[in-house]
Amino acid sequence: MQELAIYGGVKTIQPGEVKPWPPVDETDEKMVLDALYAEVQSRGKHNLEFEKEFAAWNGNQYAVFTNSGTAALHMCIAGCGIGAGDHVLVTSYSWSSSATCILHHDAIPIFVDIDFDTFLIDPDKIEAAITPRTKAIVVVQLHGLCADMDAINAIAAKHNLYVIEDACQAHGAAYKGRKAGTMGHCAAFSLNQNKCLSSGEGGIFVTDDEEVYNNACKLWSFGETARPEQSRDYHAYALGWMYRNNELTAAFARGQLKKYDYYFDTLRANGDYLQENLGGIKGLLQPYVPSECVHNWYNYNLRLDFDALDVREDRSLFRDAVCTAIAAEGVSCMVWQRFILPEMTVFRAKNAYGHGYPWSIPGADEGVDYTPENYPNALRYSECHMSVVQTLRAPNGLEIAAKVVAAIRKVFNNIDRIHPDRILQKVG
Secondary structure, eight states, X not given: OOOOGGGTOOOSSOTTSSOOSSOOOHHHHHHHHHHHTSSOOSSSHHHHHHHHHHHHHHTOSEEEEESOHHHHHHXXXXXXXXXXXXXXXXXXXXXXHHHHHHHHTTOEEEEXXXXXXXXXXXXXXXXXXXXXXXXXXXXXOXXXXXXXXXXXXXXXXXXXXXXXXXXXXXXXXXXXXXXXXXXXXXXXXXXXXXXXXXXXXXXXXXXXXXXXXXXXXXXXXXXXXXXXXXXXXXXXOSOOOBOOOOXXXXXXXXXXXXTHHHHHHHHHHHHHHHHXXXXXXXXXXXXXXXXTEEOOOSEEEEEEOHHHHTOOSOHHHHHHHHHHHHHHTTOOEEOSOOSOGGGSHHHHTTOSSSTTTTTTSTTTTTTOOOOGGGOHHHHHHHHXXXXXXXXXXXXXXXXXXXXXXXXXXXXXXXXXXXXHHHHHHHHO
């Protein structure tokens, strides 16, 4: 067997072999330089054109460029008319913004456990979580995989709930031929550097509902009813933030969007290569992709089968050691999120703004229980998963995907030599 790189062996992927993300070329330079020398730097043609181009590419009627995916999520909450003391269902495993966006508008997150195979919200557990105060469901299309939207939309229609898609990681992902961001009342995308479509930082809010759009736009720009490119009276009609973005970032986003189909096809090919070539490894669970879904492979998620590996104690530490060993081989491998959302202090303490607010709103906290053990699948997933990030993205092709497979197989061929105390002490 080859010596593991973490123990001094040769790396499977050498430094410099994996090209950085995102690729920048003359398309981006031309766009950004045009914005740099424009008279309008705050909100001009590049903001307006990017909104039109993204809406056309994704299949939405309205799109609003924001300064982050988190801002776009907050706009979704405001756009749907959710307010103080309302309840909003959301997955128990995701990035914190999937739930803190609910707090941003004084509403209360109600967590739902995940399906362990897809790591997405479990539709079979949604109805039991609905309360008399429930107004919406935030459906997180996590890691670039879409949830069972037919089942979720049927439940929402039955209970008269809004459906908000957190599509921050799901650019181009699809369910039954429909793109992420087109299957709910509104949706949010992120354009952070980590995302499959990146402008460094940024986000975009989308919807087909004019009322939702207008409500969201008031939040986006100071509570005004007119956008900056329109005739403004500078009157605040509602509580508003300043979630707009600038021309340089919008120009970069336009340049990247022009190349996104190539990025998407490259990611798809690389992720599918891993799916085809990582089977049959003892103790390794590959991602599960339902037949009706198209995964964008934002992250390629591995899970450890601890029972198959006969790991009984300190399971998360063993996972950390395996992940560290894979990373040492030159693969960008990490534990994406170690905590389920109900474990996070802001929720456990029920004190977002001080004085217990918004849970202190009369009646809002009735029946709300964030005990982590209520979400066993989320806890199990957070203990055993690892994510391969960015390594599979353009311009890196199948030659890098093949080396990723080789690196993972190398580590699992040496799985009996994975000693957490030794490995984690070396990197601690």
